Amino acid sequence: MTIGIKICGISTAPSLEACIKAQASHVGFVFFPKSPRHVTLQQAAVLGAVAAGRIQRVGLFVDADDSTIAEAVAAAKLDVLQLHGSETPERVAQLSARHGLPAWKALSVASAEDVARADAYRGAASMVLFDAKTPKGTLPGGMGLAFDWKLVAGYRAGGFAQGWGLAGGLGPNNVAEAITRTGAPLVDCSSGVESSAGVKDETLIAAFCKAARSPA
Ligand SMILES: O=C(O)c1ccccc1N[C@@H]1O[C@H](COP(=O)(O)O)[C@@H](O)[C@H]1O
Numbered sequence: 001m002t003i004g005i006k007i008c009g010i011s012t013a014p015s016l017e018a019c020i021k022a023q024a025s026h027v028g029f030v031f032f033p034k035s036p037r038h039v040t041l042q043q044a045a046v047l048g049a050v051a052a053g054r055i056q057r058v059g060l061f062v063d064a065d066d067s068t069i070a071e072a073v074a075a076a077k078l079d080v081l082q083l084h085g086s087e088t089p090e091r092v093a094q095l096s097a098r099h100g101l102p103a104w105k106a107l108s109v110a111s112a113e114d115v116a117r118a119d120a121y122r123g124a125a126s127m128v129l130f131d132a133k134t135p136k137g138t139l140p141g142g143m144g145l146a147f148d149w150k151l152v153a154g155y156r157a158g159g160f161a162q163g164w165g166l167a168g169g170l171g172p173n174n175v176a177e178a179i180t181r182t183g184a185p186l187v188d189c190s191s192g193v194e195s196s197a198g199v200k201d202e203t204l205i206a207a208f209c210k211a212a213r214s215p216a
Pocket residue numbers: 008009028030032035036037060062084106129131139140141142143144145167168169170188189190191192
C-alpha cells in the first residue's frame with residue numbers, strides 16, 4: 001500500500017520544494033489567521049502555482065466563511081479542502097459540491113465517542129482525519145499533541161471515498177510506529193517537522209517522509 005503523506009503549514013517555497021523532493025503526496029496551506037502557519041492569499045497564489053501538477057494542494061480552514069474559502073480556492077487553485085473546525089456534515093457536503101473538490105473533515109479525538117462522530121460524515125466528506133483534542137483556548141490543531149492510537153486502530157472507512165487519515169503529534173520518530181499500529185492510509189504532520197512554531201525544517205520533512213514509507 002502506498003502511504004499518503006501530508007505536510008501541513010507550508011508557507012515558503014523552500015519548504016514546499018522539500019515536500020516535493022521527499023515525495024509527500026499533499027501539502028497543506030493554512031487559512032486561519034490565529035495560526036503561526038497562516039498564509040496570505042498572495043503567498044498562497046505563489047505556492048499554489050509552484051505546486052501545480054507536482055503535489056496535491058490542501059487548504060486548511062477552521063469554520064471559515066464562504067468568501068474566505070472561495071478566495072483561497074481561487075488563489076491557490078486548491079485540490080482539496082480540509083475542514084478543521086466544527087463544520088457540520090451538511091456544511092462539508094455543501095462546500096465540496098460548491099467548489100467541486102473533495103473535502104476532508106478533521107475530528108478531534110479523546111474517546112471512542114469522538115471516533116464514532118465520523119459516521120455522520122460518511123458520504124459528505126471524502127476523508128475523515130483523526131487529530132488530537134487540544135486544550136480549550138488553544139489552536140484546534142498544529143499543537144504537536146497525540147491521542148491514544150488504539151482508538152482508531154484498524155478504522156474502517158467505508159463511505160469515505162478517500163479513506164481516513166491520522167494526525168496529531170506525529171514526527172519522524174513515531175510515524176512508522178503510528179502507521180504500523182493503526183493501519184492509517186494517510187498521515188498528516190505539521191509541528192513535528194518544524195524547528196520552531198511555523199518554521200519548517202527541510203531535514204525533518206525528508207526524515208518524516210522516509211520514515212512514513214518504512215513502517216516499524
Ligand atoms: O497547523 C496549524 O496551525 C493548524 C491550525 C488550526 C487547525 C489545524 C492545524 N493543523 C493541523 O493539525 C494537525 C496536527 O498537527 P501537528 O502535527 O500535531 O502539529 C494536522 O492535521 C494539521 O493539518
